[in-house]
Amino acid sequence: MADYILEMRNITKTFPGVKALDNVNLKVEKGEIHSLVGENGAGKSTLMKVLSGVYPHGSYDGAIYFDGNECHFKDIKQSEELGIVIIHQELALSPFLSIAENIFLGNERKKYNIMKWQDTFSEAKKLLERVGLKDSPETPVMNIGVGKQQLVEIAKALSKNVKLLILDEPTAALNETDSANLLKLLGELKNEGITSILISHKLNEVSSISDSITILRDGQTIETIDTKEEKASEDRIIKGMVGRELKSRFPDRNAKIGDVVFEVKNWNVYHPQQDRKVIDNANFNIKSGEIVGIAGLMGAGRTELAMSIFGKTYGKKITGELYKNGKKIKADTVSEAIKQGIAYVSEDRKTYGLNLIDDIKRNITLSNLNRISKNSIIDERKEVKEAQFLREKLNIKTPSLQQLAGNLSGGNQQKIVLSKWIFTEPDILILDEPTRGIDVGAKYEIYTQINELAAEGLAVLVISSELPEVLGLADRIYVMNEGKITGELEGEDADQEHVMRYMTGTGGAKRANVN
Amino acid sequence: MQTLISLFKNNIREYGMIIALVFIASLFWVLTDGISLNSLNLTNLILQNGFILVLAVGMVLVIITGNIDLSVGSVVAFVGAIAGVLMINNNVPVWIAVILSLFVGALIGVWQGFWIAYIGIPSFIVTLAGMLIFRGLTLYLLDGQSLAPFPDAFGTFSGAFLPDIFGGEGIHIFSLVLSGIMSLVLVYLEFSKRKTQVQYNLEILPLWLIVAKLAILLFAINWFVYQLATNKGIPMVLLIVIGLIIIYTFVMNNTVMGRYIYATGGNKKAADLSGIKTKRVVFWVFVNNGVLAALAGLIFASRLNSATPAAGNMLELDAIAAVFIGGASMAGGVGTVIGAIVGGLVMGVMNNGMSLISIGIDWQQFIKGMVLLFAVGFDVFNKNRAGK
Structure with missing residues (x-):
């Protein structure tokens, strides 16, 4: 005993x-x-x-x-x-x-x-x-x-x-x-x-x-x-x-994948305070209609990668190139990134996504007020109409659009953040932990939305700590470990064991054997 | 009744302040045997408090962004001194001096906004420094003495009244006409808003409530203007204040800039990640506040008909108190122009009423302090309760 x-x-x-x-x-x-x-x-x-x-x-x-x-x-x-x-x-x-x-x-x-x-x-x-x-x-x-x-x-x-x-x-x-x-x-x-x-x-x-x-x-x-x-x-x-089977927690979809829309080349980022490389020579691309996953453990640099791309909102001494439809683009500020059609849904909706003390419609329209204003004057009727449309499309459950964002459940808040970025009419949508802390039903709805957006031809990048989520959603997966992209997996190769191997830095030894 | 109670509960902030204002006004009406609300005293109330209301409008924007401006009292004095030096010592024409003074206000805003927004020094520190800097510069400019009198034309800013183009006898007809037009505009705006709300299925108030609300509001406005009209009519200062209320309420509610200001104060990080240049927003809000402080400085100097080194002492605290009594939040993101004006009027009615019943300056300060504490305490209490 x-x-x-x-x-x-x-x-x-x-x-x-x-x-x-x-x-x-x-x-x-x-x-x-x-x-x-x-x-x-x-x-x-x-x-x-x-x-x-x-x-x-x-x-x-x-x-x-x-x-x-x-x-x-x-x-x-x-x-x-x-x-x-x-x-x-x-x-x-x-x-x-x-x-x-x-x-x-x-x-x-x-x-x-x-x-x-x-x-x-x-x-x-x-x-x-x-x-x-x-x-x-x-x-x-x-x-x-x-x-x-x-x-x-x-x-x-x-x-x-x-x-x-x-x-x-x-x-x-x-x-x-x-x-x-x-x-x-x-x-x-x-x-x-x-x-x-x-x-x-x-x-x-x-x-x-x-x-x-x-x-x-x-x-x-x-x-x-x-x-x-x-x-x-x-x-x-x-x-x-x-050791778990993937249950049917993900809606079916038929991916129609087109040409490369967005490409990141030789991307290097340093920590904002310390002299330490956070992203080390990352290269990846996303095609139109494609959902690309980024897997990795905490601290692997996934959020840092996304934010450094989105208007250089993270890090310093950022080097590397961004290409959209084969053309080199510049996205040094958030507004430039938005103009280039990049949208980033943050992992922390309360801190980086929403103004909790403002109402739903104003949160939805904030990133693209140009769309509902003329000469800087906001057309409130148009605003209500657009917000109403997105509220119905994403099934945001709330009695009214005037509800404060802070009073809603996590799932509904996440839908608002997603609406907010759909409202900017992006070509490239980066989703960082899109279902963190929300219930199973809302997760399914968000997955459905993500699939629909991809079907509309968007290039979607999903960052998630939940392996099943990445595997269930993505057509192709990049795995990160300690700031490096350590693997790219597609189709049958993309199973939990492979991804876990690259995530934990145990590397592709086994994969080499398989090939 | 049920609707009324829930309506009150949901809007306790806004309605609470208005009820407080009505309560305080009634209290002094009783205490002064009706003198506090007679036409002469109402005119005085406006003339005495016009510059505080102007300061409150600028301050509420600053506070909505989550900042504070302690320097406006000193800026009032400094701009008064500049106007005095220009008009009295150098015979610069009044209108040029006024424009230059407002420009100086803008420059002060640029200076403080730069340190706050782009260098990142807390606004409390920058404007505390500004409070000393501009008071010091005022003393230097005026050599410690008062400058007086200003040219007569400069009196327009405070003492003048709207001319009566209809030439009424004993009653100012043009003022009444203006208040009638304003009433119609308010009715139109309320119902066009309601139409949109119905069209898009937004929450609406029951019709009888809207009618009741409008009736009370219109009665208050028209009664107030009628009182002014039996005296000398609408003072120019009131026109300036009303103009500012209309412009800034519109900016805050209907323009992109207004949205940016609320978004910056509500959650700066989220605003940054939404593509809003929050530094630029904070910078311009301070420039704006500089200009409005300069305008208040001109009104103040015009009212005293002199530029004095001690002008505007502690005015910043009145303006800040007005904004917080009016429901703004220290943390930013919350507040309205109308709220700040109501808060300013609460302070003004108290100042005026307490002077009428000969309460000494000692107890006046004490009572104003308690009112500020309890008004904001009430707000915090409500918020905590709502949070549970």
């Missing part, structure tokens, strides 16, 4: 319209490194939020046992008191404070609410030694790199007497040396008796470090592999992650 530090039994968590977790079971043995893998949206982060108390007891079904006792966490504080500490992908450090202050943030070394600086720095120094960081504890956090910041987070966790350390994509932003250091540290912590849960997309790391691996898919536990009994190769893990 194994000694479990954590047991999560039959966890079910529903959001309006979506079952994010469906009877998930997770058992973690004391002192092991347990990896949690699965596609984006499989439910890994949701599960960890249930565990850490972000979603309080009562908002989910099922039971959590920690050290043999059932737990009812109301907030993160309570789970931290028991020694469960989660380190999120976006680090929660305050950049202007010193390393030591960050380590004890919210947990200050103090007497009568007066800081004890001596203790703060000396204890911080000890913790830094444990994680192998040699910088002075007085260094401001913004002066050290991401890899070291990650170590500070771990030191912070250690300061709370952590028993179970959860790391969400800890190496996503790290280079190889830093990643190796971090993984080594996890091994050392394991020897000190600290249990870790590692969420990662980098399957090579998962495969090499884990004692056991739990695979989640579509909110369900698929299996737990014990690496002592069975060797978990990357292939083995991928099989578990994707």
Whole structure:
């Protein structure tokens, strides 16, 4: 009988319209490194939020046992008191404070609410030694790199007497040396008796470090592999992650694909703040009537690629050429891009897509007011007519066009954003995560729209983290990994395993064999 | 009744302010035994508050973009000083001096708009600096002294009244005619809007409500103008303010620029990604505010008939208060020209009424502060409740 530090039994968590977790079971043995893998949206982060108390007891079904006792966490504080500490992908450090202050943030070394600086720095120094960081504890956090910041987070966790350390994509932003250091540290912590849960997309790391691996898919536990009994190769893990048939979640369509409409050549983009290449020599094209998918994991550079093309709204030192119908075009600003017939539907509709405090019709017409105005004066009748047309075409469910965008559901909001860009009469439509966070019914409607737009002859580019979506929609798929387009798949080649291989950077070795 | 309640709940912002204005006006009407609403005092009310209303119109645009302008009080003084130096010291003809003054206002807007929009310094900082800079320049220009008097022609800006082309005796007929025409235009606009709404299946109010709303509005306008007409008629300042209300309401509701301003304030990132040059929008809104502040400065100087170093002190706060009382949001994206005017009138009626019943400046400040706090607090409370 194994000694479990954590047991999560039959966890079910529903959001309006979506079952994010469906009877998930997770058992973690004391002192092991347990990896949690699965596609984006499989439910890994949701599960960890249930565990850490972000979603309080009562908002989910099922039971959590920690050290043999059932737990009812109301907030993160309570789970931290028991020694469960989660380190999120976006680090929660305050950049202007010193390393030591960050380590004890919210947990200050103090007497009568007066800081004890001596203790703060000396204890911080000890913790830094444990994680192998040699910088002075007085260094401001913004002066050290991401890899070291990650170590500070771990030191912070250690300061709370952590028993179970959860790391969400800890190496996503790290280079190889830093990643190796971090993984080594996890091994050392394991020897000190600290249990870790590692969420990662980098399957090579998962495969090499884990004692056991739990695979989640579509909110369900698929299996737990014990690496002592069975060797978990990357292939083995991928099989578990994707082993699912594509249900008929996608409307049928007959693609009539024409000539190349849009072509991107030798596209290079640098990070806006750091001197780091985000997009490395990307080349791709889209034909008229064609739906092209871009697959890739978080941080692969898909959104960055799209936004840098759309009026250079991301990045700096952008080089490369854009061609439309064989002619070189310029799209250095958003309005130029719109004039060239490029439309970009952002992945984050609330931040980049909509004015939530304005009504539906004004949101729809905003990007192309010329179409409804004369001498800069808006023809409101025409506006209402056009907005009404799109509202019916996309089946936006709302009592009136005067409804504020912020009052609508995610699916309806997404339809407004889509309407807004259809209203610009584009030739090239870039859709970034077009169905993120919306329910199944609305997804189907949006897929139908995308198909119709392609049938009208548009060149459509769909970026999605959901593999089935890319596979179900696209005629052709480009796969990105770490800023590079690592593969192009079409027809029979485009299956989940191939795409996953290119996505995780495990490359085309297998493909070479197949060919 | 049900419709009325839900209508009120949905538009609590707009109607709340108007009810507050009516309440405050009635309160002073009782407290002053009717003096506050007699024809002489209503005329004074307009003359005293005209420049604040002009400032409020410019300010509401700035606040809708999510910015603020603390410098307008100093700009009022500075432009008054420029006008004084031009007209009094250098005998520049009035109309040329007026155009030059407005141009100076535009330049001030260019200066501040440049730092805010293109360099990215927060407007609070840039205009706080502007507040000091232009007050300093005013003191320098005037050498710390007042300049007076202005040429008579310059008095048109504040003291003059619309001439009565019909030559009425004891009553200003032309004013009444104008108010009659305006009433007809309002009725026409309301019903043509309704026609569109019906045609396109938009939400409409019940007919009786529209008629009731129009009846109250028309009664208020015509009664107000009738009171003015029994005195000296419509003051020029009121014509300027009404002109600005019409122009800016049209710009904000019916033009591409208006849309851009609301979109920039509502969600700047989304506006940028919609192809709107938000920097340019913010820049021009500040240029516009500079010109309107200059216009207010001219009205102010004309009313005092002198250019003084202390002119317009703290006026920016009155203008900002008017805009927020009128329902604008600090976060941007929300606000109307009419709201700002109503807010300005709330402030104006309070100033005027409290002076009439001889409340000292100490308590006047206190009460205005409390009204601002509660007006905006009421708004925030409503929003939080709606959010739940």
